[in-house]
Amino acid sequence: MGNTELRSRKIPFTFSAMLYRTSSIFMHVGSQSCPKRMTTTRSSSDRMAWSTCHPLCKCGSMYDILAAGWGACGTTGTPMQLTARALPGPSRGAGGHRAPAGSPPRPAHPGAARPQRTPRASSPQRRGAAAAPARAGSGRAGTGTRISGRARVGLARSRREESPPPDGRARAGQGHPRLPSQVMAEGELPSVLILDIGGTHGVLEDLAALLKKHFHLITMKEFLGNKEEMRKKIQSIFVFECRPTIDRELLESLPNLKVIANSGVGVDHLDLKMISSFGVKVTNTPHAVADPTADIGMALMLASARRLVEGCHIALSPDTKYFAVDWLGVEVTRATLGIIGMGSIGYKVAQRARAFNMRILYHNRNRRRKEDEEAVGAHYCAKMEDLLQQSDFVMLVVNLTPETHKLIGKKELGLMKPTATLINISRGAVIDQDALVEALQNKVIRAAALDVTYPEPLPRDHPLLNLSNVIITPHIGTATVQAIRMMAEEAIANMLAALNDQPIPSEVFPK
Numbered sequence: 257m258g259n260t261e262l263r264s265r266k267i268p269f270t271f272s273a274m275l276y277r278t279s280s281i282f283m284h285v286g287s288q289s290c291p292k293r294m295t296t297t298r299s300s301s302d303r304m305a306w307s308t309c310h311p312l313c314k315c316g317s318m319y320d321i322l323a324a325g326w327g328a329c330g331t332t333g334t335p336m337q338l339t340a341r342a343l344p345g346p347s348r349g350a351g352g353h354r355a356p357a358g359s360p361p362r363p364a365h366p367g368a369a370r371p372q373r374t375p376r377a378s379s380p381q382r383r384g385a386a387a388a389p390a391r392a393g394s395g396r397a398g399t400g401t402r403i404s405g406r407a408r409v410g411l412a413r414s415r416r417e418e419s420p421p422p423d424g425r426a427r428a429g430q431g432h433p434r435l436p437s438q439v440m441a442e443g444e445l446p447s448v449l450i451l452d453i454g455g456t457h458g459v460l461e462d463l464a465a466l467l468k469k470h471f472h473l474i475t476m477k478e479f480l481g482n483k484e485e486m487r488k489k490i491q492s493i494f495v496f497e498c499r500p501t502i503d504r505e506l507l508e509s510l511p512n513l514k515v516i517a518n519s520g521v522g523v524d525h526l527d528l529k530m531i532s533s534f535g536v537k538v539t540n541t542p543h544a545v546a547d548p549t550a551d552i553g554m555a556l557m558l559a560s561a562r563r564l565v566e567g568c569h570i571a572l573s574p575d576t577k578y579f580a581v582d583w584l585g586v587e588v589t590r591a592t593l594g595i596i597g598m599g600s601i602g603y604k605v606a607q608r609a610r611a612f613n614m615r616i617l618y619h620n621r622n623r624r625r626k627e628d629e630e631a632v633g634a635h636y637c638a639k640m641e642d643l644l645q646q647s648d649f650v651m652l653v654v655n656l657t658p659e660t661h662k663l664i665g666k667k668e669l670g671l672m673k674p675t676a677t678l679i680n681i682s683r684g685a686v687i688d689q690d691a692l693v694e695a696l697q698n699k700v701i702r703a704a705a706l707d708v709t710y711p712e713p714l715p716r717d718h719p720l721l722n723l724s725n726v727i728i729t730p731h732i733g734t735a736t737v738q739a740i741r742m743m744a745e746e747a748i749a750n751m752l753a754a755l756n757d758q759p760i761p762s763e764v765f766p767k
């Protein structure tokens with residue numbers, strides 16, 4: 257997200273097309289910095305303000321996309337209205353508008369010229385990425401790709417629109433056919449596929465209620481029970497806790513699917529290239545996850561430093577007779593924290609660590625702006641090795657990509673101080689887990705604190721579970737009442753934008 261902000265800041269953007277208006281969502285889109293102004297626009301209790309203003313705006317204000325307006329951001333810019341309904345009428349394959357058979361062709365964006373898509377290669381991030389010296393990712397935990405700037409407009413039409421299969425049937429890797437059928441009747445809400453409501457893996461009841469304000473929800477069971485009717489209706493999939501599984505078979509069966517909205521920032525469970533070959537967009541929720549994930553990073557660092565879990569066991573144990581005076585932890589205050597992956601979450605960790613007077617080092621594919629570095633007192637390490645050698649705490653906040661897979665292995669662990677602690681809030685596979693077990697057993701490093709492992713959960717006989725110098729939490733970076741609601745809100749905004757061919761707040765592109 258941070259990188260998105262960096263990239264987007266320079267892109268002036270106006271957007272004025274107001275079409276197919278039903279209920280309204282306003283986005284205040286601007287292109288220049290403005291003073292931070294917190295606002296009081298959160299009127300109803302079921303509203304949840306996002307933690308930051310629009311990525312094009314640097315004011316840091318809170319806003320609520322589902323309320324009828326932004327906070328008093330103060331940035332000059334053009335309000336953009338999204339509709340709460342997808343377009344009724346003609347079938348709209350993932351590639352864009354679909355005219356009913358025999359009707360005259362419709363412009364891609366009726367009534368408005370589409371702004372040109374910002375060439376990706378010209379963005380600062382992409383230029384930086386090309387020249388990147390190191391492997392660390394963009395700094396979003398678990399994200400397999402970069403997120404679009406919100407100024408990415410005029411999105412490319414899909415391949416399927418350019419060359420529909422002549423036989424009118426979906427073909428693997430070539431998208432869906434033109435379907436002349438109605439996707440939605442007038443007044444109908446767009447249909448969204450979800451795994452289930454409630455139960456072990458289903459969408460939580462209150463989130464489902466929120467989604468239902470904007471969409472007609474179809475559960476997997478309903479879909480499978482009446483595939484012929486349902487498959488044409490479904491325009492979006494809401495992925496909650498990595499479910500439902502998105503595979504080729506599912507994509508082939510949904511001719512009018514336009515967008516897969518992931519709840520969470522990490523999309524390593526989605527085959528982005530395959531999904532994109534169907535002309536389907538993928539979105540994620542970088543804004544909602546940043547604060548709670550940074551919090552869990554700090555919680556793990558503090559808990560590991562002060563041996564909180566062990567201490568709790570001692571205090572609770574029926575066998576405890578006295579508290580040993582030589583039972584000691586280490587201090588976080590004034591220690592050196594090395595953050596690997598300085599995107600939005602990494603940066604929020606740095607902000608928090610500054611309050612602990614920590615010395616902050618960071619390694620990232622792209623160096624942050626001087627102002628960003630100075631604001632948190634962070635020092636850039638072009639070489640990850642330098643950071644590893646100097647840090648008392650090393651926190652992993654990279655996305656999981658082929659480049660960051662097993663980023664920390666035997667060699668890297670060997671470079672760390674024997675007194676150092678490794679904290680992972682990204683994805684388990686960023687660490688070579690066998691090498692970590694060995695390093696912890698042999699005291700190559702002091703301790704590890706992991707919110708993520710592979711697999712999750714670990715098999716009950718996994719050696720990591722029997723080490724006293726490890727804390728493991730069950731991937732709870734975003735497991736807060738606030739975060740899951742904000743993720744759903746962010747996903748709703750993404751889906752509404754995608755279904756209405758508006759600029760998508762957080763689109764994720766395949767590399």
Ligand SMILES: O=C(O)[C@H](O)CO
Pocket residue numbers: 397398519520521522523545733734
């Ligand atoms: O990727 C994320 O946002 C979190 O890890 C939750 O999945």
